[in-house]
Amino acid sequence: MSPRQQKLASAGLIVGVFVFWELFCLLAGISELILPRPSRIIAAFIEYQHAIWPHVWQTFYTTMVGFVCGVAIGLGLGVLIGSSKLAYDTAYPLLVGISSIPKVAVVPIFVLWFGAGTIPAILTAMIICIFPIVVNVSTGIATVEPELEDVMRSLKATKREILWNVGLPRSMPYFFASLKVAITLSFVGSVIAETVAANKGVGNLMLIASSSFNVPLVFAGLMVLAIMGVSLYAVFSLIERNVASWAMRKEI
Template sequence: MTLSQRSLDHVKSASFIVLLFLAWEVSCVLFGISPIVLPPPSTVISTLIVQMPALWPHILQTLLTTMVGFLLGMVIGVALGAIVGVSRTAYNVAYPLLVGFSSIPKVAVVPIFVLWFGSGTLPAILTALTTCIFPIVVNVATGLATTEPEMEDVLKALGANRSQVFWNVSLPRTMPYFFASLKVAVTLAFVGTVLSETVAANRGIGTVMMMATASFDVPLAFAGLLALALLGILLYAVFAVIEQRICGWANRKQEFAMG
């Protein structure tokens, strides 16, 4: 893919977003939709800007809660994924549990966390953690468990021990799986945080949106949604850049398909 083609794709992507917002704006005006039902994007954006000083602490709260929950989820997820990926027994024992656990809607878990830890930041962190951990565990385990047996044979015949196989083969080949899961997990962590904030908290975007809808301040609720979407994109982009730097080799097809 040439550079000009890539920048053309960026232009296309940007204009698609602009078009979508334009269509939203136009239909609000055209069909006379009340701002209490669906505020036009111009109102949402101006609300976000005007209310920013008041919103900022909440945005920060949500961001920090999400990051703490996500980082904890990452650490625990990698540890669990490593155990499950390396040991056949651990895989057989833990996998049904993991699947069962991930099938529980996290909404149902929040009240329990609140019961245990009171309302506020802690249950939000825990909800973010439990929401984002599953894809990390599964991907790390998959990456570790699917090393080509032939590559392992080559190394073992050379006399490599387990740690040499791990550092030279298993770990690098797991990286793309790991980063793919991080991109998903970080957006899921947001879902968890906001979920918990809407149920039991007095700070954070989730709380703001609950209060906004309760007082029919729909533009503010939408401003909260917009802020969440922007934060999500931002964090996704951060991990996409790190991924590209650490394991760009896994994305070779885009660059070399033509060659």
């Protein structure tokens, strides 16, 4: 199948799912309180759009702030851990331990410390995205070919010069690949925090809508989240493809 046909097929499948959903709800007579039809969800979105926008902005804002902080910390830690075998072996168990804690469980602690609102959402978005970045960056740096390291050392390059000229550029494809994962995770993190304890954000909007049985609005929130998630992923894939093009050797 050509790439063009492939894309058409993917789009067709997505449209097909929605059409099936619409028809299934209509024909089976499913109550709107259980599963609203796509057309109703879109109608709800249009009806409430002015109310929805501030929440979208809030979620976007907390996600991005958390993500940027997480990336900075993750990159720093990754470089630190990756450039020393000792640090790598020492810190790895701790990192694995921290990363295996379900992040939802941390939200109440953040709320305890900082109160409900924006800060717990930012912190959750941050903490959830650090790990994949650390792992990828440190792996990229730690797996520099030994021959290459020998060549650099025979030139009497300092550790910093090796890191700067070889380790860091080499870990860039890993880093950008991890950004794609990290942004999606951050987004999940901030929505989780909003659902648990916030007064703003798409997660909070859905919680309130569901408590008043406005099910089409709940689903409209879900749709907005899906669109945001896909867009963020797409943006970072695009960045990845342009920044570390040498790692995707297509033009041979």
